[in-house]
Amino acid sequence: MLTLSLVLAAILFAIGVLGVVIRRNAIILFMCVELMLNAANLAFIALSRAVGIEGQVFVFFVISVAAAEAAVGLAIIISIFRHIETVDIKNFNLLRW
Amino acid sequence: MTFEPTLVWAIVLLPLLGFVVNGVVALAAPERKIVPTIVGPAVIAISFAIALVNFFGMLRTGPETAVIVPGYTWIPSGSLQVEASLQLDQLSMLMTLIITGVGFLIHLYSVGYMHADKGYARYFAYINLFVFFMLLLVLGSSFPLMFVGWEGVGLCSYLLIGFWYTGKVNADAGKKAFIVNRIGDFGFIVAMLMIFANTGSLSFQSVFAAAPSAFTYGGAVVTAITLFLFLGATGKSAQIPLYVWLPDAMAGPTPVSALIHAATMVTAGVYMVARTGVLFALAPVSMIVVAGIGALTALFAATIGLAQYDIKKVLAYSTVSQLGYMFVGVGVGAYSAGIFHLMTHAFFKALLFLGSGAVIHAMHEALHHTHRDWDAQDMRNMGGLRRYLPITFVTMWVGTLAIAGVWPFAGFFSKDEIIWQVAARAVGPFRGWFTLYWVMALVAALLTAFYMTRLMIMTFHGKSRLPDEERHHLHEVPWVMYVPLVLLAVLSVLGGWINVPAAIGRMPVLGWVPHAEWLHHWLEPVTAAAERIQAANLPALSETAPFGGGEALWALVSFAIAVATIVIASAVISRVEYRPALESAAPAGFRRVLFRKWYVDEIYDALVVRPVIRASRWLWRWIDQGLIDGVLVNGAARLSRMVGWFGSRLQTGQINTYAFAVVLGVIFLFLFVFPRLF
Known part of the structure; x- marks a missing residue:
């Protein structure tokens, strides 16, 4: 049971990483980040059954941080969208040489 | 009764004041001539007067030790403490009198000689500055202070050689003098550092007090120190191999040649060897080298003087040759003899240079009237000038007889003293070397008489080779110029009598003096330490010359050589038909080798100058531009x-x-990382 849960968490995390690396849409990118955070949550929950209650405490922290991050991140994306009318990160390239 | 020095700092600083005043005039109002005319000679005259006061004070009290006139602590740095203080003793007193006395006469002469020059105020500023540095050189109480004067006179020499800086030849001659002197100065600095490393001090008194215990007699260290010091002397005093700058230095105004390049600055090396006599006495090898270079230079320069046509070039090589004599004197350890010749040479060589200046002045004016493009310094253009320049003619003959060593003129006593001292000191380890030097000095004396007679005959005797138009414009020089000539002529006659050798002093007419060897006794407090070292390590002086005969006999022989040479030379040269320079063929054969100065300048050019330029160009192109600029920066x-x-x-x-x-x-x-950490 524990092994299966951890494998599932790893698969979810890998999908999230892959999405962040290859997708161009900022919203999708965000969702992939959420996917990674929740993969971590799943691993915490699964391990808390074997190790102790501290894992579930961490999950609450992660959820609240993820909520704050989503709020700030979406605000940034909206603000960028108002400037260049796209959320394709290919066009977010001002910070380079 | 103790000796109280009077205003010694004023002797040194007054010429500096003159430099400041004349320098301001030169910058602000260069056409004004009244201020330099008064201030320039006056500061030197006052210095001379103060020096005389001190001299008579010294004469009365006869101090046995040097008087230190304190100034301030110049370099207070740990164990290195250098005082800017002056040292007044018999040697520096004598030098001060020569510098200010002869210097004043030459300043006076310059008033006439330079009067029409645009750089009149600048000239007096430079020459005042020169006297300041020269006095600092001889009066400084330590090696660094002497070095300041040493460098300062070099600077003034450079400025005055290139005084007419618009001519490239003059500017080049100034540069040559400066660069050649740098080689010598390097030796002086190295010697100074070695002295400090070995004795822990740089002031003359403590170095000379420490020297006998700090150095072993004939040791490698003291030999190296003295040879480096002598390298400095060869630069400043124009000895082989660094003499080449002095003949070129004649590009400067003639009074400068008289003051700096004959009477005072070039004798700084002789003074320095005499001053550091204690060190040289400890290094017999250095004594052989110093006297040897001196003898070689005396002979070598005299041969070049035989074939020159430029009147100042003859005198320049004569100066190099006479400086060689002085080094023979101080080199064999006869310090008073070397200094004696330094003094008499200052008189008669200044006289000869100022006389040649008068000749050039007259020739230049005459040629200027008709705008004829002839060389005013070439003796082939002269001849018969005795009718037009009678005072110059007589005074220059006095100088010639003095330098040739004819009794009763000054050079007879001083040159004979040196030649005799070489012979008398050819004992023990020095026997072979000093015998050789003695013969070389005798031959050089013969050559001296010859080239000076040639100069006089070509310039003043025979028929004038100037065209008629110019001849009408030949005049004797004004009084400011001939008064110094007359005074120097008097000194050239009387100057020798202050040091009549004891052997001659006993003879009936020849040595008719009240007090034999006065100068020798006067300098004894200074030279005693060196003489003690020599007496302790060397056998007693010889009473006879290497080939027999005493001092009096050889004095008569050298007198006879001088007179015979003058008589024969005047008979031979009077018969030579000289033509004006432009109509003369270039000298041929061996005379050509002498005229081209044994090709020394060409050899130096090929061996030193051009390789240095080539190497510099290579370094510039490849190291500087290529490596440093290109690769590194x-x-x-x-x-x-x-x-x-x-x-x-x-x-x-x-x-x-x-x-x-x-x-x-x-x-x-x-x-890769976590598996290793956990």
Whole structure:
């Protein structure tokens, strides 16, 4: 049971990483980040059954941080969208040489 | 009764004041001539007067030790303490009298000689500055202070050789003097550092007090120190191999040649060897070298003097030759003899130079009237000038007889003293060397008489070779110029009598003096320490010359040689038909070798000057421009730009790229770093 849960968490995390690396849409990118955070949550929950209650405490922290991050991140994306009318990160390239 | 020095700092600083005043005039109102005319000679005259007061004070009290006149602590640096103080003793007193006395006469002469020159105020500023540095050189109480004067006179010499700086020849001659002197100065500095390392002091008194215990007799260290000091002396005093700058230095105004390049500055090396006599006495090898270089220079320069046509060049080589005599004197350890010749030479060589200046002045004016493009200094253009310049003619013959060593003129006593001292000191380890030097000195004396007679005959005797138009414009020089000539002529006659050798002093007419060897006794407090060292390590002086005969006999012989040479030379040269320079053929055969100065300048050019220029050009092109500018400076810039370019390519601005890099980093951490940590 524990092994299966951890494998599932790893698969979810890998999908999230892959999405962040290859997708161009900022919203999708965000969702992939959420996917990674929740993969971590799943691993915490699964391990808390074997190790102790501290894992579930961490999950609450992660959820609240993820909520704050989503709020700030979406605000940034909206603000960028108002400037260049796209959320394709290919066009977010001002910070380079 | 103790000796109280009077205003010694004023002797030194007054010429500096003159430099400041004349310098201001030269910058602010160069056409004004009244202030320099008064201030220039006056400061030297006052210095001379103060020096005389001190001299008579010294004469009355006869101090046995040097008087230190304190100034301030110049370099207070740990164990190195250098005082800027003056040292007044019999040697520096005598030098001060020569510098200010002869210097004043030459300043007076300059008033006439330079009167029409645009740089009149500048000239007096420079020459006042020169006297200041020269006095600092002889009165300084330590090696560094002497070195300040040493460098200062070099600077003034440079400025005055290139005084007419618009002519390239003059500017080049100034540069040559300066650069050649640098080689000598290097020796002086090395010697100074070695002295400090070995005795822990740089003031004359403590160095000379420490020297006998700090150095072993004939040791390598003291030999090296004295040879480096002598390298400095060869530069300043124009000895082989560094003499080449002095003949070129004649590009300066003639009074400068008289003061700096004959009477005072070039004798600084002789003074320095006499001053550091204690060190030289400890190094017999150095004594052989110093006297040997002196003898060789005396002979070598005299041969070149035989074939020159420029009147000042003859006198220049004669100066080099006479300086050689002085080094023979101080080199064999006869310090008073060397200094004696220094003094009499200052009189008669200044006289000869000022006389030649008068001749050139008259020739120049005459040629200027008709704008004829002839060389005013070439003796082939002269001849018969005795009718037009009678005072110059008589005084120059006095100088000639003095330098040739004819009794009762000054040079007879001083040159004979040196030649005799070489013979008398040819004992023990020096026997072979000093015998050789003695013969060389005798031959050089013969040559001296010959080239000076040639100069006089070509200039003043025979028929004038100037065309008629110019001849009408030949005049005797004004009184400011001939009064110094007459005074120097008087000194050239009487100057020798202050040091009549004891052997001659006993003879009936020849040595008719109340007090034999006065100068020798006067300098004894200074030379005693060196003489004690020599007496302790060497056998007693010989009473006879190497080939027999006493001092009096050889004095008569050298007198006879001088007179015979003058008589024969005047008979021979009077018969030679000289033509004006432009109509003369170039000298041929051996005379050509002498005229071209044994090709020494050409040899130095090929061996030193051109390789240095080539090496400099190579260093410039490959090391400076190639390695330093190209590889190091611009290379570093290019390298950092290249690294920056590659780095900047990594910054795509694409979030995916950065995320990918983070992922790679995490994988790297998991695969290679964490397994080792845990």
